[in-house]
Amino acid sequence: MGIGNVRSAISGLAPYRPGKGAAQAEREHGIVDAIKLASNENPFEPVPAVAAAIREAATGVNRYGDHRATELRSALARWIGVPQERVTVGCGSVGLLQQLCLTYLDPGDEAVYPWLSFEAYPVCVKMMGAVPVNPPLVDHRFDLEAVAAAVTDRTKLILLATPNNPTGTAVSSAELATLLSSIPDDVVVLVDEAYREFADPELGDPVAELLPVHRNLVVTRTFSKAYGLAGLRVGYAITDPEIVAQIDKILIPFAVNNLAQAGALAALASLDQIQPKVDQILDERARVITELTQAGWKLPPAEANFVYLATAERTDEIYVELERRGVVTRPFSGDGIRVTIGTPTENDRFLATLADIASP
Ligand SMILES: Cc1ncc(COP(=O)(O)O)c(C=O)c1O
Structure with a gap:
């Protein structure tokens, strides 16, 4: 017997599945230095004016x-x-x-x-x-x-x-x-x-x-x-x-x-400082796409801060292998792997790891 009368819409509901964090992947695979490219986050810290405004607001919480x-x-x-x-x-x-x-x-x-x-x-x-x-x-x-x-x-x-x-x-x-x-x-x-x-x-x-x-x-x-x-x-x-x-x-x-x-x-109020970071992500996206395409991967046109590898039935095998080597991505079983554009170093690591473990 469950507690209370849970609405049937909720009792049958699969919860939202967030992207896996680097620390969780490290625990699961017994590794260190994992990177998270799984939640389409911005890899750069807030610009100083934004960080300062948040710190100041913290004194009033x-x-x-x-x-x-x-x-x-x-x-x-x-x-x-x-x-x-x-x-x-x-x-x-x-x-x-x-x-x-x-x-x-x-x-x-x-x-x-x-x-x-x-x-x-x-x-x-x-x-x-x-x-x-x-x-x-x-x-x-x-x-x-x-x-x-x-x-x-x-x-x-x-x-x-x-x-x-x-x-x-x-x-x-x-x-x-x-x-x-x-x-x-x-x-x-x-x-x-x-x-x-x-x-x-x-x-x-x-x-x-x-x-x-x-x-x-x-x-x-x-x-x-x-x-x-x-x-x-x-x-x-x-x-x-x-x-x-x-x-x-x-x-x-x-x-x-x-x-x-x-x-x-x-x-x-800081758009002039934020836009260069967006531009850097766009440049990195172009670089990642070029490298993947040259390696033979076919990608849908990428208009966001991530790329999508259409790995179909190989999805689970490839994402697990990436993750074992510390590159945490977001798998969509049977369809593809979504990889967030990170810092240049993170993107290099993703590209090198993928090249090591899978070909298109
Ligand atoms: C298509 C889409 N809409 C909305 C969101 C959620 O964004 P927010 O952080 O503003 O809730 C995401 C986050 O991944 C998203 O992919």
């Missing part, structure tokens, strides 16, 4: 922060160029994903998201007792026609990560516009741009191009990846003020904490 993070919302709105009532913040962009699912999904409703995609999607959808509908990827890319065709009168949400995690492929604003025009406008569409800053600017900007026309569009972005604040947990959404008002009701009190607000505000 006996007080709750500003629940609504008003100063941060207003700085974001100015930066993005939208009215403040179109912006909200969450405990990471995954917090906003959860708020959207709580707001729009009743048991039995359908949420459409292509698969493979971000592993938090099934958790948030299923926790509501809603039904995932998963059009398959084609050549590691989204098939947006299949997404539109999967919409029924039970569909309440569409979740699209662009660039996608784990494949790294992206869709353009023009492709999103076609999708948005072909579905009912009471279906809320989340465009999850956690990796936007690493993507080709030619793909367009859904906030500038699509938000003025499509009130059912929600774009989420985050300070976790390009801005290097994953541990602070702060993301934001840009959408219609009516959607902001609904999802704001269920923001966990003070979930965007004092340190997160101070760090995010300082990051916005």
Whole structure:
């Protein structure tokens, strides 16, 4: 007999699976000096101004922060160029994903998201007792026609990560516009741009191009990846003020904490120091892709801060061997291995280790 009446949506739920840490891999394999390339984190420490702002905010953590993070919302709105009532913040962009699912999904409703995609999607959808509908990827890319065709009168949400995690492929604003025009406008569409800053600017900007026309569009972005604040947990959404008002009701009190607000505000004031680090990650991504391609590996176009090796049925064998030699990656059994772009030294180690243990 279990304790209490656990909702069936929760008792049957597989928990979110985070990337394995270096220390865990060291324990499991009896090794030292492991490196983690498993969670698409930024390998660089926060720039000094951001670190200083977080340290200063730490002296005030006996007080709750500003629940609504008003100063941060207003700085974001100015930066993005939208009215403040179109912006909200969450405990990471995954917090906003959860708020959207709580707001729009009743048991039995359908949420459409292509698969493979971000592993938090099934958790948030299923926790509501809603039904995932998963059009398959084609050549590691989204098939947006299949997404539109999967919409029924039970569909309440569409979740699209662009660039996608784990494949790294992206869709353009023009492709999103076609999708948005072909579905009912009471279906809320989340465009999850956690990796936007690493993507080709030619793909367009859904906030500038699509938000003025499509009130059912929600774009989420985050300070976790390009801005290097994953541990602070702060993301934001840009959408219609009516959607902001609904999802704001269920923001966990003070979930965007004092340190997160101070760090995010300082990051916005330090973009000139942060951009060179993003550029360095992009240069490293280009170098890793060139080396892998020259070695014969075929990769889907990488638009985020990671690459995806389509290792298919060899996935488990290759990732375990990498890990035994201290390179911790993220496997997707039977499909591929996602490898985060790290520091130049870490990337060298990954490339050399892969070359030692596997050929394409
Ligand atoms: C597609 C996608 N969306 C959202 C997130 C979560 O980001 P955050 O740290 O803002 O919650 C991730 C993190 O890996 C991701 O891959």
